[in-house]
Amino acid sequence: MKLLFIGSRLYDDIDWYVKRKNIESILTESNENAINLDLPDQVFIVPRGMDGPKQVAVMQNVDAIVPLIGIDPPLIDVAHMKEEIEQEHGIPVIAANVRAVELTSNKIKTKKFYDEIGVVTPEYQILDSPDDLTLEFPVVLKQGEGQGGKDIKIAKSMDDVEEYFKNFNQALCEQFIEGSEISIEVLGFNGEFVALPPIYKGETTLEGTHPLSKVKTGPCMVQGLDNNLVQHTAYKVAKNLDSDGIFEMDFMYSPEKDQLYAIEVNTRPNGTRYLTTATCGVNSLCELVNMAIGEFSPANISDKLEYHYSTEIPVGDYNGPCPNEPVKSFDDNDFVVHGPEGYQRLTARADSKKDLDNLISKLL
Structure with a gap:
C-alpha cells in the first residue's frame, strides 16, 4: 500500500502508525525547510497549491491521498483537487468535499446551515454597521472566515461595536452564551x-x-x-x-x-x-x-x-520526564507533549482522577 501525504507539519503524529502498517509513505511539502521531512520514505518539494501533489500522486501511482492540513485557507483547494483526481484518476482523497468546505469555512454560511437542519445555534444577525445591532449585550463579533480566535471580539457596549467597525465593514454578531x-x-x-x-x-x-x-x-x-x-x-x-x-x-x-x-x-x-x-x-x-x-x-x-480520565495543560516549555518512543503515541505512553517550543502542552491520562492528579504532579 502506497499513500501520499500532503503537508509535513502534522506528519510526526502518525509516522509511527504508517510504519507499523508497513505503508510506503510519500509526502509533498512546499517548504524545503519544513519539519519532519526526514520521516517519510520519499519527499517531493512542490509549489504551493494542489497541482504539485496531484502530479506526484499520479506519477507515483499511489493508492490514496491523505492531506494533513490543520489550517483553513488551503481546504477549498484540497476539496477541488479531491473531486478532480477522484473523478479523473480514481485515487481516493481522504478529505472534505467542496460543499462541506464551503459550508464550514464561512461562519455565516455555517449559521444558515444550522438553521436549515434544525440545530440550535446562538441568536445572531449580520451587521453592516453598528446601528443595525438589535441583540442585547454582551455579544460576540466575528468575521465570516478565520480560525483560532482571529478577528473575534466580545462587545459589552456600543463603544466596543463601533471600535470593531473601525477595522471591518461587516460582522457576524451573535448572542454571548455564558456556560x-x-x-x-x-x-x-x-x-x-x-x-x-x-x-x-x-x-x-x-x-x-x-x-x-x-x-x-x-x-x-x-x-x-x-x-x-x-x-x-x-x-x-x-x-x-x-x-x-x-x-x-x-x-x-x-x-x-x-x-x-x-x-x-x-x-x-x-x-x-x-x-x-x-x-x-x-x-x-x-x-x-x-x-x-x-x-x-x-x-x-x-x-x-x-x-480514561485525561487532561491537557499549557506548560510553555516542558522539562519533565521524556515519553517512550513513539513519543506521539498513547499506545506506550500515559502522556504526550506537543506544540512548538514556548507553547507546548502536556496531555496525560489515567484510569482514575486520583491517578491522573498523581501523574501530573510527577510530570510537572
Missing part, C-alpha cells in the same frame, strides 16, 4: 459517521480567554449536560455535511437555559485531538490512514474505545 465550551470530533467516510467522546474546554469568559491558555479535560463532565446529546447533535451535523475525513465541532452549553448551542464546525485536524485520543484511545489522524487503506468502520472504532 461551558465543548469540543467533539466526528469521523466520516463513505457515508458512515462516528462521534467520539466530547471534550470539556472550560467556561466562557467575557475576557475572551484564548483556548490555548485553558486547561481542558476529558471526558466532558458538565452538570446538567447529557454527552449523548452532544454526540447525537454532532453526528447529525456531520451526516448532513455528507463528506469524508475529520469534523471538529465546537458547542456551548448554557446551564441557565439548559440548552446546547452549536458554534462552528471545521473539516480538518483540530487542537483537541490529543485529548480525544487520551480519553478514548481513538486517534483521528490514524483513522484517516485507516480510511485510506480500507480499515475504517464504526464497528472497528467501537472495538477500540477505551475509557
Whole structure:
C-alpha cells in the first residue's frame, strides 16, 4: 500500500502508525525547510497549491491521498483537487468535499446551515454597521472566515461595536452564551459517521480567554449536560455535511437555559485531538490512514474505545520526564507533549482522577 501525504507539519503524529502498517509513505511539502521531512520514505518539494501533489500522486501511482492540513485557507483547494483526481484518476482523497468546505469555512454560511437542519445555534444577525445591532449585550463579533480566535471580539457596549467597525465593514454578531465550551470530533467516510467522546474546554469568559491558555479535560463532565446529546447533535451535523475525513465541532452549553448551542464546525485536524485520543484511545489522524487503506468502520472504532480520565495543560516549555518512543503515541505512553517550543502542552491520562492528579504532579 502506497499513500501520499500532503503537508509535513502534522506528519510526526502518525509516522509511527504508517510504519507499523508497513505503508510506503510519500509526502509533498512546499517548504524545503519544513519539519519532519526526514520521516517519510520519499519527499517531493512542490509549489504551493494542489497541482504539485496531484502530479506526484499520479506519477507515483499511489493508492490514496491523505492531506494533513490543520489550517483553513488551503481546504477549498484540497476539496477541488479531491473531486478532480477522484473523478479523473480514481485515487481516493481522504478529505472534505467542496460543499462541506464551503459550508464550514464561512461562519455565516455555517449559521444558515444550522438553521436549515434544525440545530440550535446562538441568536445572531449580520451587521453592516453598528446601528443595525438589535441583540442585547454582551455579544460576540466575528468575521465570516478565520480560525483560532482571529478577528473575534466580545462587545459589552456600543463603544466596543463601533471600535470593531473601525477595522471591518461587516460582522457576524451573535448572542454571548455564558456556560461551558465543548469540543467533539466526528469521523466520516463513505457515508458512515462516528462521534467520539466530547471534550470539556472550560467556561466562557467575557475576557475572551484564548483556548490555548485553558486547561481542558476529558471526558466532558458538565452538570446538567447529557454527552449523548452532544454526540447525537454532532453526528447529525456531520451526516448532513455528507463528506469524508475529520469534523471538529465546537458547542456551548448554557446551564441557565439548559440548552446546547452549536458554534462552528471545521473539516480538518483540530487542537483537541490529543485529548480525544487520551480519553478514548481513538486517534483521528490514524483513522484517516485507516480510511485510506480500507480499515475504517464504526464497528472497528467501537472495538477500540477505551475509557480514561485525561487532561491537557499549557506548560510553555516542558522539562519533565521524556515519553517512550513513539513519543506521539498513547499506545506506550500515559502522556504526550506537543506544540512548538514556548507553547507546548502536556496531555496525560489515567484510569482514575486520583491517578491522573498523581501523574501530573510527577510530570510537572
